[in-house]
Structures are given as structure tokens and as C-alpha cells.
Amino acid sequence: MIKKILFSSFVLFTVLAYAGAKPKYVFLFIGDGMSTPQRMVAEEFSVKIGEGELAMNRMPYQVNTRTKSSNSIITDSAASATAMACGEKTNNGMVGLAPDGRRLESVAEVAKKSGKKVGIITTVTIVHATPAGFYAHRRKRGQTYQIALDLIASGFDYFAGGGVGGRHDEKKDPEYRGNVFDLARAAGYNVVDSREGWAALKPGSRSWSYFAKGAMDFSIDADGSQPSLADLVEKGIEVLDNKDGFFMMCEGGKVDYAGHANDAATSIRDVIALDKAVKVALAFAEKHPQDTLVMVTGDHETGGMSLGFAGTGGKFKVELLAGQKCSAEHFSSVIKDMLKKNPKLEFEKVQPLITEKFGLVFTDDRSNPMRVRSAERKLLKNAFEKDRGYVKKQVADTTAHDVGRRYVFASTVKNVLAAHAGIGWSSGSHTALPTLTTAQGAGADIIVGMQDNTDIAIRLKKILSK
């Protein structure tokens, strides 16, 4: 009976704390291409290597979030960002606009209007679809120059992450008005392109920091030259904190890249990096328990990832992925460089590198779970010869999205490893699996009854509006 009262009181307290309360500080974390499989694979790995459970998976409130866009069962990041940021469905590729071109208002804009400061953080380019959904209004996600103009016009307070990248020459843009960084400075932004300059940012300053031309590095490839997502959130709290509160959107953008590449270890490390950023927010929430909401979601699933694989008898040994020390994308470029320097490089000479970077062992010891079987060695050797052919013919590089489409060696190495670990993938694209939204803190129960990605914005606006 006492237990029952305590239990009821707990539930009652959680809700009473929300009823009428409007948290001043709202964190929204988004893993691009991250749904339940990515989150659970990363957690299982983290537990196995002794780093414990993921905070994002242990939040009291959880809900599945449907993602379909106006014109497709399988959404892209632009339509999903628009839905989560603005609360309405749009077509794939559109940012901050309804399918008919009507301008939509984002939760970040609502927060700004109600006197809060706003931070936008991502590991990919800052003009990428997901962050853009919170400040831009454009028909095509590829209009990156125009999206950057919207960034400047937003007047938001803290932009940090990758650069502007983009495939087109900004000078050819019909709306060209000058270099976007120059325009940002003219509009009062402190534009920073170094880790040192960013670290020196003062509270209250309006800043735009970038640490790469395009996307930032995968966490698994990090060499310390770029801040981590956790660093970016920690600094964000420092510069944004004020009596009226703030809204911060933080995206782990490259989980999606790892999903397209079907690169499980790389996905895991980026999900864990996002979770470390979540933990920074939770530490802040501990200091302001009545005033802070932390929410974590994804925009869609990428890759059709599974926790178990037919090729390994349905076993799931995710800890074996600890052997992988770099992304398949990075490894591919290393191999290409080696083949350029020495076109006659023998496969046998590369074997030690496979062991060093992926933990796969060329041994006769059948009890070693990382042993490369003879059929696998054949696969690897054939793939290596294909890469040699491409290098010889000077075939252009592939992007992270395409790892394994042309240069197949690095991709084959990580596929062999994934099979040992029992990870399956069914697609190189997005899938229609719902994402997982979790929430903790003041107002976390707003996700009860949520069904759709548009509900995220609809309900956050209740909290963020005046």
C-alpha cells in the first residue's frame, strides 16, 4: 500500500510539475537517420565496452514517432525537419514551407519571438536540411546559399558545427548578395572558423562558428582538432544562458551518413557522441530541474539496421565492433592513397592494416571470433583488386553515402566485420520505421499520446510560446 502511494505520488508529482509549468530551457536533440535500432545497437555496445547505458534511451517518457512526408511514405531529412520544427507536413526536399509554398513558423522562431535565445548545432553543414528546418524557408534543400541568407536573417544567437559546403557556386545564385560570412559579419554575427576563436566566445554574443568546410568528422575518425557535440552544447549553454531561457537544437547529423554506408561501428560512435551531448544537457537540467526539458528524437531510420543477422546464425555480438578504429569512408581514402603511391601493392601487405583498423585477424585459430574465414579473405582480396582497378583508371571518389558503390574494398572489410558482430542492414536508403522520441524533465509528459513528427513542434510550441 505504501509502495502504491509512493508510486502514484511519483507519477502525480511528475505531472503536477508540468501542469502550468513552462520550462525556460528546452533542448531538442535529433539524430539524423537514428531510430530505435541505432539507439539500441549503440547502447548495447556502450554497455559491453564498460561505458554504460545511453541516457537518451533511459528517459521516462518514450513514444514512437511516425515520419511520412506529404508526398512519400519514406521521408527525407528536409520534410522531416520541417515537420518536427514547424508542425506541418511538407514534400520531401522542402524546408520550412508547406507543399503550396506557405511559410511555416518553427519552434525556434517561436522561442526567439517569446524572448528566448536560440542555438542551432550540427555535425554536418549548418545549411543542411535538418538545422535549416529550424530557421529557413526554401523550396529546395539544395538552395544552400539562400538557406544561409535565412540563417543570417533569423537573428538566432549561436550557430555551431560544419561549414556551408554546398555543391553550387554561390556567385551564380540568383539571390547572390555577397559571401555569406561577410554578410553575417555585417549583420552583427561573430563569425569564427577556429576552435580557439569559438572557445573565446563570450556569453551574450551572437556567433556563427564552423569547424570544417563541409561536414565535421565522424566521431570514430576524430583527431581532436574539432570540438565534440558535447563541447558544442556545453559552450552553447554558456553563451545562451540568460534569465528568459533558451531553445537549443543539436543534431548528430552523421549517424545518417553511417547508415547510408551501412557502417555500424561508425554509426555507434556518432550515436554515443550525441548521447554525451545529451548528458551535458541533463547535467544542466539537474541544476534547473523545474525549468529544463530535454527531448531526443530522430528524423527517420536509415539502412534498415537489425540486431541480429542470418549470416551469423542470428547471433548478436556487437562488442566485436570495438575492433573498428576508423570509418569505412576514411579507410577507403587511406587505401586509395596507398594504391596511388604503389599501384602494385600486394593484398598481403594490406592485411596487417585490416587487423589494425578493424580488428579482423588472419589466423588459423578457429576459436577467435575475429578470424577471417577463407571465403571472407577471398571476398576481401577481390574487393581490393577492384579498388586497384578504379585507382588505375582514376575513377572519381564516392561520397560517404556511396561507400561500397564504386570503391568496394573498405566497405567489404566493414561488411565482413558486421557479419561477425551480427548486424544486418536491408537498405542503403532511409526506411519508414518510426523514430523514437524520448523526453525527461519539466514538461516531458507533453509527448504522451504523440504519434507523428509534426506533434513534436505542435507540443513544443505550447511550451515555447509566450
Add this chain to the structure above:
Amino acid sequence: MIKKILFSSFVLFTVLAYAGAKPKYVFLFIGDGMSTPQRMVAEEFSVKIGEGELAMNRMPYQVNTRTKSSNSIITDSAASATAMACGEKTNNGMVGLAPDGRRLESVAEVAKKSGKKVGIITTVTIVHATPAGFYAHRRKRGQTYQIALDLIASGFDYFAGGGVGGRHDEKKDPEYRGNVFDLARAAGYNVVDSREGWAALKPGSRSWSYFAKGAMDFSIDADGSQPSLADLVEKGIEVLDNKDGFFMMCEGGKVDYAGHANDAATSIRDVIALDKAVKVALAFAEKHPQDTLVMVTGDHETGGMSLGFAGTGGKFKVELLAGQKCSAEHFSSVIKDMLKKNPKLEFEKVQPLITEKFGLVFTDDRSNPMRVRSAERKLLKNAFEKDRGYVKKQVADTTAHDVGRRYVFASTVKNVLAAHAGIGWSSGSHTALPTLTTAQGAGADIIVGMQDNTDIAIRLKKILSK
């Protein structure tokens, strides 16, 4: 502001209705092998064929449920049933006992002890691991005779579903005391083996009804001779309803079989059948809104099902599965019979049957999404020749779990269809993906903060105990 008050009041009401409330009527629905992918694929299909969303997916409270057992990351149904029924982890294969053999108490036993009536329903054998978790206490799930003894000893009020099946001769069981149905009758059970006898059951009677020797038919193969899960729940309510309330566990057991066989259309139809049973419970809940809790979960995921497939460019057209009219298992037996009767049967003669039973069309019209491409036709023909070889050699039948392992033709047909529909599968076994638990009604918020399958029992016991 008014909206805000209304919203808060809604949340407050939901919880206040629970605080102190102990619903008299508790329904627990379990889809074996059913997690978010199975539920969402079925919903998308249901929407596309005009039958609307699944009630089980639209419940206000949702949570991911981890499933690992004491001795395996990937659970089996026995360990998971024990966790969900009794609230403690055990080893794969064990039923209602801790790993050290300690007897555990199930929620159904707690309900019975507190004066409620108890119903146990399943589409598979009534002594199968999942239902057994709620009434039996045995070291091995295969001890089906002894599990049946526990069934009789439970004194529960309404057992309905498949038969006792089992692979061993009951007379050779070390605890053999006589035929289980005879023993049940002697213990006061009304044992019924016909649809008519079952329909005639009166409220308050103690009954054990079975409609097949082993498992019941897949929904997609149903010919009306067996009641549906919805029928079984409806009758269950009729016979169990009393002033002290009841606890009813209803399992959709063959979703798992369809998962092992990677048979998407068959999975979908069984998930929809389970949802129709859920809707019967929800209709009852509408009449007793303050007294009824409806919860839906799964014991594990089977198959690594994905909503999108590389082989079809990541497309997801689940509606194409409407073309499939029978399970691959059933189709396989049809083909075998045909080949037995006519060992020289030509593949071309079977093509019309493929079209009739799976909707795949042999046509030159490239705009037809169901067109069998030439490479696919080759696959099908080769598979058909393999089956012919097996029939000739009189190789033994495979079980539903093994569809595609020996006799490959039916499996190849459904694989070709699945590829058209954009469904991927990564495993023929269970996976470690968490399941999805949803709840609606009085006390539904007990699932807030749940993380693990043991939490289901731990929290249901709060409601079901005196």
C-alpha cells in the same frame, strides 16, 4: 492560455484517474515475434487497403521494452514470457522459474489469488512458451505434458486456442498420470474441442477449448472453421465477466512463425487479427472506462524486418502484399501435393497459380508493379525444380520455421513479392530489437518509465494484487 489549461487538464485527468485506481479488468495482448516493424508494416498495409490504423499503435502510452534474458542478448519466447508474466529474468528455455529453479509467481496467479477470473488465449498450442509463462513452472519449455499438468493445476477459468501438440509421447513422460484432457475433466474443466461446444460455454464455467491439434491456422489461411482471436476474446469476456473482474492474456502466437519464415503478408494478417482482438477489448473498455486497462506488447522481434529494401531502391510499397492470398507454408504444401500427383508438372502450368495466390503477373507490361522480371522468373523456375527434386526423393516436410530451408519454391515466390513491396528481412531468427509496449485506459500510465520486459509484470502486479 485556454488551450494550455485544457491540455494540462487532460494530462492531469488521465493521471488522477489512475492515482488510487485499480482497474478491475486487465487485458494483456502479446504478439509473439512482434515489435515496432511488424506493427508498423501491418498498420501501413491496413491503411492502404482502407481498413485504417491499428488501435494497438494509437494508444496514448508507449514505451520500448528491452528483452534480453539471463543468458542471452537475444531472448527466446520462454524467457521473455517468464519476464513479462513473473517480473524476473530467466534463461532461454525456462518457464516460470528463475535460473536457479526458484518458482516465480505470475501476474495471472496474483490476479487469481486476489479473486479475479483468469483467461489465457493463444493461436499456437496452449502449452507453448508464451501462454505457459503465465501458469507453468518448468525447467524446459519442451516439457509440454508437465506444462499441461500445470495448466490444470492453475485453476484458471478460460483457456482457448491451439491444442497441446508437442513432440513427445505423453505416455513416456516421467510424470505421466493419464491423458491431459481426461485429467482436466476430472479437475472440473469443461474440455471442448469444437467451435460449437465453445460457443455454447456459459458465464462462470471453467473451460479449456482447443481448435486444432497443434497451432491454429494463420489468419491469411483461415477458412472459418476456427474462431478468430477476436472471437476468442469476445467469448472470454462473456464467460469471465464478474463483479471482481478478470485478467486476460491473449497471444497472437503465429506472428513469430511468419517472422521465422520471413513471410511479410502472413505476418501482417496475423498482426491485424491481433489488433481486431484488441479492438474487442477496447469496446469493452468503453463500457467500463474507469475499470479497464488494455496493454499490448511483444516478446521479441523476429526476422529483422525492415520498411524499405535495398533491392528495390529503398522503396516501400506494402500495399502490393495484398496480392498474397495464403501463407508461404500453405502454398508450399499445395505445390508439394501437385508434384506428388504429377511429377512432370511444368513450371509454366504453375504460373497462373502464382498469379492467383501472390498477385505476381507474368506480363510484358513494364508499368505493372507486380510484373515478374525475367531474372525473377529464372529464380522461380530454379526453385520449382528444386522442390520437384525433393518431392521425388521424398524429403521430409519442413516446419513453418524452416520455410525456404529445404522446399524453396513457395519461399522464393514470397521473397520475389516482398522485394516488389520493399520489405527487407535480415534474419530467420529472433533479434535483440526492443519490443513496443502500448497501453490505454485506467492505469495505462504505469508504463511510464518502464525499460524492461520484467517491468510489465512488476507494474501489473501493483494493479492486480489485493
